Structure formats: structure tokens, C-alpha cells
Amino acid sequence: MTAQTPNAEGIERQNTAELVRSGLARRYAAERRFIWYGRAAIAVALMFLIVLIVSVVAQGWSAVLQTKINLTIPLPVEKVSPSGNLTEDELRGTDYNGIIKQALRDRFPEVTNRKEKRALYDLISQGASFELRDMVMEDPSLVGRTVDVWLTASDDVDQLIKGAIDRDVPEEQRIVKNNQLTWIEDLEASESIETHFNTRFFTAGDSREPEMAGIWGAALGSFFTLMVTLVLAFPLGVTTAVYLEEFAPKNRWTDLIEVNINNLAAVPSIIFGLLGLAVFLQVFGLPRSAPIAGGVVLALMTLPTIIIASRAALKSVPPSIREAALGVGASRLQTVTHHVLPLAMPGMLTGSIIGMAQALGETAPLIMIGMVAFIVDLPSSPFDPSTVLPVQIYIWADSPERAFVERTSAGIIVLLIFLVLMNLSAVMLRKRFEKRW
Incomplete structure (x- = not known):
């Protein structure tokens, strides 16, 4: 076996260095391309968002x-x-x-x-x-x-x-x-x-005449519907998450429940509308086209989102908090209610608000239970016939009168404002109460 000459060793090291440099250059070039792809994707998304907002505002401001x-x-x-x-x-x-x-x-x-x-x-x-x-x-x-x-x-x-x-x-x-x-x-x-x-657009209910139609009736209907949804979904979702995360034994039954909760979060919303039509209206006799019925349906639809978000918030609490509470003699219930739950509540509230914002924009399940009816009078309780903002927009978009085009766009603007405010409140709650460990 012959030893390599110094010149040969130098050439080999030079070749290796060139291979490394060329490989680094390719990797750096690929990284730069990936960064530019990401920037281009964000730019395209922002462009479409700007086009959407500008077109809606351009058609709806005159309302x-x-x-x-x-x-x-x-x-x-x-x-x-x-x-x-x-x-x-x-x-x-x-x-x-x-x-x-x-x-x-x-x-x-x-x-x-x-x-x-x-x-x-x-x-x-x-x-x-x-x-x-x-x-x-x-x-x-x-x-x-x-x-x-x-x-x-x-x-x-x-x-x-x-x-x-x-x-x-x-x-x-x-x-x-x-x-x-x-x-x-x-x-x-x-x-x-x-x-x-x-002023009538912001203070009146719906009308067959575009110039007399207003958004206030639908806004009240959305308010009552979301209140029913919140009252039903939030406590039930939080207690379910606390039980599954803190008290439930880890066995095949709890695994089956977790899998079904995750599957329910992906079920099309119209399925919940069919459930509401078949069960809550026909079996339990809830009033058709009323916020109480719509709120119950949306509560079922929002429940998986709240449970998943609440469980994630509970998991984010460090185990040391639980161990410290148990170490000084607190029971498991006291540990959860006095220490874990208050620390996880900001994340739970954030998830709940996001779920409520999703419910605010739903149309299909509410159409299935009759909230697409033409309602002129302003609702005064969750039991009065009413409609909601997305359904009102759908009704106006289906009307042949030219003046309803600007009402439709104006209704979309109002709905977007509500959604932005709800998501903004979720971000503010997260920033205000978030604990960093």
C-alpha cells in the first residue's frame, strides 16, 4: 500500500472543500428560495385580502x-x-x-x-x-x-x-x-x-323595500344566538376538558371519546343543522327560527373547539404547579380549581372566543332550522323569531333589486367588523393574562 504524496493530499483536501462549499451554496440558495416563496405566498394572500376588502367597501359604503x-x-x-x-x-x-x-x-x-x-x-x-x-x-x-x-x-x-x-x-x-x-x-x-x-340601516329590521331595510334586527338575532351558545357551550366545554385532562383514567374509553371529539370538530356544519331540525325542533319542540334553537345547534358545533382549546390550555400549565399544590396537602379538586384552572383560563377564554367567532359566521345550520325566514320585527328575547347577520346577508344577496347589492356589502362589512373585534379581544386576552414559564 503506497502512501499519498503531500501534493495528492492537498488536492484531495481542496476537492473536499470545494464539494462542501458547493453543497453549502446549494443549501443556502434553497433556503433563500424558500424564504422568497414564503414572502410571495404572504404577498399573494395579502393582495387577495386587500382586493376583497376594497371591493366590499367600494360596493357597501354607499349604504x-x-x-x-x-x-x-x-x-x-x-x-x-x-x-x-x-x-x-x-x-x-x-x-x-x-x-x-x-x-x-x-x-x-x-x-x-x-x-x-x-x-x-x-x-x-x-x-x-x-x-x-x-x-x-x-x-x-x-x-x-x-x-x-x-x-x-x-x-x-x-x-x-x-x-x-x-x-x-x-x-x-x-x-x-x-x-x-x-x-x-x-x-x-x-x-x-x-x-x-x-340611520335606518343601523336601527331597523328587514324590509321588502331596500331603502327601508336595516341590519339591527339581524344584529340582535346574532347577539341572542351567541348568548345562548356561550351559556351552553362554555361551561360544558370547560368542565369536559377539565375532567378528561385532570381526572379521567387513561383507557380505551377515554381514547375513544378524545378521537370522537376531534372528529366532531371536522364535521360539516350543515350536519349539526340536520341534527337540530330532527331533534331540537321536531322532538323537543323548540320554536323554529328562534335564537334559542340556533344557539343550541351552534353550541353543539362549537363545543369540540372549546374542549380542544381548553385541554391545550390545561396542558400548558407546568406540572410543578400541580405538584406544589399536592405537596402542601391540597386535594386534586382543590389543585385544579384553585391553581390550575385560573392559570389556564386565559387560553380557555381565547379558544372560546375563537369558537364563538366561528359560530357568528355560520349560515348553513341556521338555514336548516328555519332562521332564513323574512323577519321584520326586532326580537326582544331568545324565543322571538329572528335571523342572524350571515343569513340576512344571504337573503339580501338573493334579492333581485339593485339596491340590495350595497346592503349586502354593507352587511358583510358589519359582520367582518364583529369578527375582527372578537378575534382582537381573543388576542388581547392572550397578551393580558398569558403566563410565561
Whole structure:
């Protein structure tokens, strides 16, 4: 066996060093490519998020504005209150729609044809008579006077003023006809038509007329539904997690329970809707389209998420806390309730809020139990018929009127704000109460 010459050894070391350097270069290049892939993925995701938010806001911001028309309306006593006593029944039963139509005819006396009169009446919303009724009932001193009143315009007029309907296209291609356009331009010239802040959108329930529809009824329905969900899911989920993590024996039965809890977290939400329809409505007789039924269904759907998050929070508590409590004579129950549970509660609350945010955005299970019904009245309890924000958005998106497009986008904005606030509160709870060991 011949020994290598120094020159050969040097060449071999040089070759080895070159191989190492080339390998390091490839690994570093692969690492840089991976970093750029990650950055590109984040950039694409942010781009799509920005496009989504911008498109929703661009379509929905105009819902906070509503076109109104100023009319001079006489309120003679003989029409409003024939007895002169201004009783509530008389004020409520007055034909305010006829009074508004007369005011329109007085404003445009040249309109005499029946067909043109119908077109003229279409400038004002069908809900304007209720607005005038509420004004008179709130201030009966208006009776016997002639007042200037801003009344809500129809959805077609509203869309025209906001620019959603092009005035320059031929008449057969737009819903606002030429004679209506002439009257609108006359109102614009006299500054009798303006856009005002749409308080009704934030204070009213649903309506067949887009200009009268509001989000408040659905917001109340979501509130009652989430309250029922929280009352049922949070204590049951926390106690289940505490038992499985701290007290349950480790055997095949607890393993089976854990596997099924994890599987339930992945079950499609519509399955829970079918369960609610078959059991809670048909067997237990819970009221259809009520937050109590929706809350029970969403509680079942949210329960696995809360259990899994609560168990993770309990596992994050160091064993030394348990050992120290047991070492000074505390029982297992005292150890859990006085030491472990308070330390794990921030994580439990965070998981619960995230689960509630998930429940807030659910639509399919609530549609299955009838919460897709058209509800005008505002709910006052979990037992009143109501709808929720995602279902309200679904109903508006399915409506043919053009004005419901901006209501749909505005409803999405409100829902996103609620979801962001709930997730932000979860992050703040985590930062505020998190213990680092």
C-alpha cells in the first residue's frame, strides 16, 4: 500500500472543500428560495385580502347614505283627526299615503295622466307613509299645519342619485324613465332632493323595500344566538376538558371519546343543522327560527373547539404547579380549581372566543332550522323569531333589486367588523393574562 504524496493530499483536501462549499451554496440558495416563496405566498394572500376588502367597501359604503325628497305636506285636521281629539287610533289610522300622493301632485301639477301619476308616486318609497305617521304621532302639534318633510326616496331614485344608474343611456335600458328623470332634475334644481346619513340601516329590521331595510334586527338575532351558545357551550366545554385532562383514567374509553371529539370538530356544519331540525325542533319542540334553537345547534358545533382549546390550555400549565399544590396537602379538586384552572383560563377564554367567532359566521345550520325566514320585527328575547347577520346577508344577496347589492356589502362589512373585534379581544386576552414559564 503506497502512501499519498503531500501534493495528492492537498488536492484531495481542496476537492473536499470545494464539494462542501458547493453543497453549502446549494443549501443556502434553497433556503433563500424558500424564504422568497414564503414572502410571495404572504404577498399573494395579502393582495387577495386587500382586493376583497376594497371591493366590499367600494360596493357597501354607499349604504350609509340614503336619498330623501323634501315635500311640503299639509296635515289638515279633518283628514288626520276628524274628531279633533288627536287620539292615538285616529293618528295611526290616517291615510298618510294619500296625503303624500296629494303633496306630490301639488308639487307637479302638470301631471294629470293616470300612468304618469303612478310613475310620479314611484319617486317616494312605499315606507314613507310610515315615516310621516311616526312624525305625527311623535309630535301631534303638526296636525293642522303645513310642514316641510324629508321623506325617503324609492330605491330606484336612490340608485340614480348615487350614480349606480346611468342617466345617459337610452330610456329602454334604465329603470328610471324619462318623465321621472325630468321630475328628479327639477327636484335637484330646487335642492329638494339630497342624500342624508342612513340611520335606518343601523336601527331597523328587514324590509321588502331596500331603502327601508336595516341590519339591527339581524344584529340582535346574532347577539341572542351567541348568548345562548356561550351559556351552553362554555361551561360544558370547560368542565369536559377539565375532567378528561385532570381526572379521567387513561383507557380505551377515554381514547375513544378524545378521537370522537376531534372528529366532531371536522364535521360539516350543515350536519349539526340536520341534527337540530330532527331533534331540537321536531322532538323537543323548540320554536323554529328562534335564537334559542340556533344557539343550541351552534353550541353543539362549537363545543369540540372549546374542549380542544381548553385541554391545550390545561396542558400548558407546568406540572410543578400541580405538584406544589399536592405537596402542601391540597386535594386534586382543590389543585385544579384553585391553581390550575385560573392559570389556564386565559387560553380557555381565547379558544372560546375563537369558537364563538366561528359560530357568528355560520349560515348553513341556521338555514336548516328555519332562521332564513323574512323577519321584520326586532326580537326582544331568545324565543322571538329572528335571523342572524350571515343569513340576512344571504337573503339580501338573493334579492333581485339593485339596491340590495350595497346592503349586502354593507352587511358583510358589519359582520367582518364583529369578527375582527372578537378575534382582537381573543388576542388581547392572550397578551393580558398569558403566563410565561
